[in-house]
Amino acid sequence: MAKNPIIVGLEIGTTKVCVVVAEAAPGDETRILCVGQADSRGVRKGEIVDFDAAHEALRDAIADAESKSDVTIRSAYVGITGGHVTSLNNRGVVHLPGERNEISDDDVGEVKLRAGEVSIPTNNAFLHNFIQQYRVDGRDGVMNPVGMLGHKIEADYHVVHGVRNRIQNTIRLVREVPLEVDDVVFSGLASALAVLDREQRERGALVIDIGGGTTDYVIYRDGAVHDSGCIAVGGDHITNDISMGLRVPMARADRLKIEEGGAVLGTCMPDEKIHLRGEPGFAARDIEREMLHQVIHYRLREIFELLKKRFNDERHLDYLGAGVVLTGGSSQIPGIQYLAEEVFGIPVQPAQSPPLSGLTSALANPQISTALGLVEYARLVQDEHPTEGFWLRMKHRFARALGSR
16 A cells, blocks of 8 residues: 555546556655556547446546555546647736836736736636746746846746536546546646656657547647647547558457558558458458558648647747657557658657656556656646645636636
């Protein structure tokens, strides 16, 4: 039984429900105790479409985690994804009164509030607001202006928001287990926290997490989040393309994608075949390997090109010294790095294991980057605001974040 505080990261994905149980050891260390999983049901493109089926899958994953860790799970940090999640950048400005030129805590608080005066759709709710930088009298790159002399202070913030009802559906599902929701976190941010170190964030990096039904992305520049979002296309779409194009069952198509597939064209021998063994309802036959690669290549290219079009600043790629980092289940497809480099024009690398201890096999698995990142997010939040609960933190993300309940 764990003796230190327990942190739980919960991802309710399109293909799996993943629960990471961790122990917050003394110092900065976080130790992974176990990973509980269950096949996802009732979730499509990262969003709940069948509440009862999703509830059953969630309970199965929680039970798996509890049996492996000997921990009773009471609450969790929950990932949120889906095509409804989007972002924007905004700037707040405060002019100091003429008789005073020393910036105070109150001035910083005021400029934060003004940066939060963002117009988003009435059906949406705020998920996060991240400081990028402050400016004092036009000087860029200020991280803490308190005590500095100046007459004008500006704050640049990155704001993440999504459809309120879809966020609340996930919260309600978790509470029905019943578990308390410690916080809700954009899944793309969690993945980025799991796979990037401080140097990569400072140099600038694009993290792409290709999940089953969605692909999340986060762009860091100068150590801060500058762009983020999600498109409702993921690895399951590749599997479906293989199933339809090559006329094979979905389960067989999914195995082909990882075990025999490739993202680069022209690498196969002429007339190279893959033999598919027969099984009930499916007769044995051969398929062309190059055709399999074509199906994978064109769908992955579409995903990368859709992402590139979503960036709120087309110049982002010029500032990413650490390049692109790929994670998620489909990031394991052979040759995917070369295809991504062709589309984005900068170096691409697979995700590295996060700086956590414990279950080493889990740390090397890109399929659970989001759940691992939720644990890392939890540790950061608890270090910064150790006494705050979920709803108080939600209020701090602009008072109208999720509305009154």
